[in-house]
């Protein structure tokens with residue numbers, strides 16, 4: 001069981017200022033640097049851009065490990081980075097240098113790194129690690145330079161190694177952000193490959209931790225519009241073609257995977273069904289769509305949630321996604337409201353039920369949105 005505030009926090013993702021849900025307050029996901037906020041006005045003073053929040057907010061300053069890409073959001077537009085790419089910022093701030101200055105002033109052992117080789121050689125006594133591995137978003141796994149670009153699994157391993165030095169416990173957030181990027185382009189091959197990479201990162205976290213004392217939760221923040229259709233033969237490549245069965249006849253060959261919308265090929269051209277058998281299907285192939293748009297949209301399906309470790313039984317069934325962080329806070333004894341520690345439970349998730357009072361709270365948490373008699377516990381959700 002974790003017994004400390006989440007201040008020993010770490011974040012690993014592929015695009016730091018796009019995947020900001022852990023640390024920033026913003027009215028828009030396109031708030032990444034000051035150059036993205038148009039027109040620049042006093043809104044920036046009221047709500048700084050996401051990159052600036054990461055470096056200067058209290059929460060961001062307490063992150064011991066920050067790894068990802070999108071270096072240009074941290075550099076002035078006149079500054080060239082280590083790989084020859086330009087920055088984006090208009091305010092002339094070099095947030096990477098500012099991060100180093102803050103850590104030097106606070107006398108914290110720190111390292112800024114920008115490639116895989118440096119990640120592999122991070123000193124054991126480094127307490128604060130900041131890695132930006134690409135000027136723009138991270139490369140897809142299949143396009144990666146194996147010498148220069150770390151995998152999500154390698155970043156996860158490096159983060160957990162640092163975390164495990166902490167006696168107080170820790171919170172680690174890992175996002176497989178390139179799955180989403182690939183789906184938006186209808187590149188199902190890359191999306192599935194990135195999903196496999198995400199799976200490797202999860203496996204590494206499972207291998208490096210003990211389910212007696214570490215809670216691991218795996219979920220998604222939304223689905224995409226990709227579907228698996230048709231009746232492919234046994235042993236078919238899921239990225240390949242298949243017959244579809246229509247009105248008791250096998251007709252036209254189409255890819256097994258298709259999307260509701262996006263930049264891929266529409267099924268009909270001038271009233272005739274498009275012949276997909278002529279297409280070269282590789283990892284950059286854009287899978288077919290019902291309705292052509294410049295970018296594929298997110299989907300509205302329910303997503304899965306898996307958990308293992310203490311209090312894992314809280315994460316199941318049908319739940320609102322905004323309950324998840326509150327359940328994590330409850331399980332990890334974070335915050336000044338009701339928590340697993342304050343309720344006096346000492347062991348759960350291993351077949352031992354919490355005491356009756358705790359159980360009542362848990363039941364309430366799981367049914368919060370529909371059960372009125374749990375009103376007295378609503379502050380657990382809204383004020384934690």
Ligand SMILES: [Zn+2]
Nearest residue numbers: 180181184298
């Ligand atoms: Zn998206």
